[in-house]
Amino acid sequence: MSTNVFDTLKERGFIAQTTHEDKIRELLGSESVTFYIGFDPTADSLHVGHLLQLIVMSYMQKAGHRPIAILGGGTAMVGDPSGRTDMRQMLTQEQIAHNASCFRDQMKGLVDFSEGKALMIDNSEWLLKLNYVSFLRDIGVHFSVNRMLTAECFKSRLEKGLSFIEFNYMLMQSYDFLKLYQDYGCKLQLGGDDQWSNILGGIDLIRRVEGAEAYGMTFKLLTTSEGKKMGKTQKGAVWLDPNKTSPYDFYQYWRNVDDADVINCLKLLTFVPMDQIEEMATWKDARINDAKKVLAYELTKIVHGETEAEKARSASEALFGQGTSSENMPTVSIPKKELSGGIQILDLLVNTKLIPSKGEGKRLIQQGGLSLNNERVETFDKIVTEADFKEGELIVRKGKKSYHRVVVEE
RNA sequence: GGGGGAAUUCCCGAGUGGCCAAAGGGGGCAGACUGUAAAUCUGUUGUCUGACGACUUCGGUGGUUCAAAUCCACCUUCCCCCA
Secondary structure: OOOOHHHHHHHOOOEEEEOOHHHHHHHHHHOOOEEEEEEOOOOOOOEHHHHHHHHHHHHHHHOOOEEEEEEOOOHHHOOOOOOOOOOOOOOOHHHHHHHHHHHHHHHHOOOOOHHHOOEEEEOHHHHOOOOHHHHHHHOHHHOOHHHHHHOHHHHHHHHHOOOHHHHOHHHHHHHHHHHHHHHHOOOEEEEEHHHHHHHHHHHHHHHHHHOOOOEEEEEOOOEOOOOOEOOEEOOEEOEOOOOOOOHHHHHHHHHOOOHHHHHHHHHHHOOOOHHHHHHHHOOOHHHHHHHHHHHHHHHHHHHHOHHHHHHHHHHHHHHHOOOOOOOOOOEEEEEHHHHOOOEEHHHHHHHOOOOOOHHHHHHHHHOOOEEEOOEEOOOOOOEEOHHHOEOOEEEEEEOOOEEEEEEEEO
């Protein structure tokens, strides 16, 4: 608490843009500030991009400020065009409500919402019951279309097309900020850098309606050193929901980030103290792996808890290190009767969903990418029998890094 | 409201009657090299089949034709120009 949280955020490289750098710093150093970050429930789980915002929220909370997490149940009905080249798919109200409840549960693990230390509010509370004409008269008047069109977030969309519904998103988000200012004394909005113009919209609105000053600050988007968005895999996003991305896969994702990205990720996504990170930044070559281990472990711990992080770590070390322990490896099972008399290796893999099609399995085997209990499978007409299972389990390795354990189901 | 254009396999994008499961690139996957990294090189990338081959795919629905991603009609969605 002795150091200003602004300095912490700056030191770790979070800050992208601020409306008034000095004033914000002074404000954060002198009083408990109520601030907000919005999350639109467009999927049924948070992902790493959201995580970065939550980490910031956590820093802020620890520094004595009061976070408001806005669940965008209302804004998700419209869809934010920022940073997109095409229109979002429209979600039904039921989907949104479901997603919002998923978000709610996940956020609780990262920010302390007990005893009013942080608030979680769904903006559908006020947005859904707005009256069109009065909204236009009260809020719409304050927006200049000319100015909106010059905003970066709309520029690209003017080339590709932008529907009226999306064009309204900025007004809705601005109205949220005004509402929170009025009802909760919230005078600071944070968000990803793609939210910059939406945040400015809210600040302008507060100035015009209330004659008061509000502040905004955005954070760097989580990108790789090559500027690509992080947290994407061939299977899609890296989710925080353990049912969508297992703790083991989650751990592996971070264990395998590019050398060039490790330090940045440590700064932005973990609470590892800066002096330690700076120490790690001096590590070279193979030793960078140690930094990746710290990253993967710390991050898994933040998201899934210490127990899961330990498990993911020991599973990884067993597989990639010397040991052969398979305890914590992702496991699939096969019914005993399917196995009796032997089963084609391809059928086994397809049935257990370890490969999507036989064609892909053949390719994998032809190219020497499949091993059973560490022995390369040479032909794809191999029959697997119970004899192949050692102590009731079979370790399937695809390529270099993907391990699965198959067990027999009675 | 009027006129013009577009919709292709994960993505971008070629393909304008048979030689098309469909060029090229990206991405993915696998192999070599490594440090569970990057870069590089090689192979591969609709489904089924040991293979020959068979089957399904080019926005949707019908039609023309021996034969259609390619032609026609209607529909849907999107873009551009004019108002």
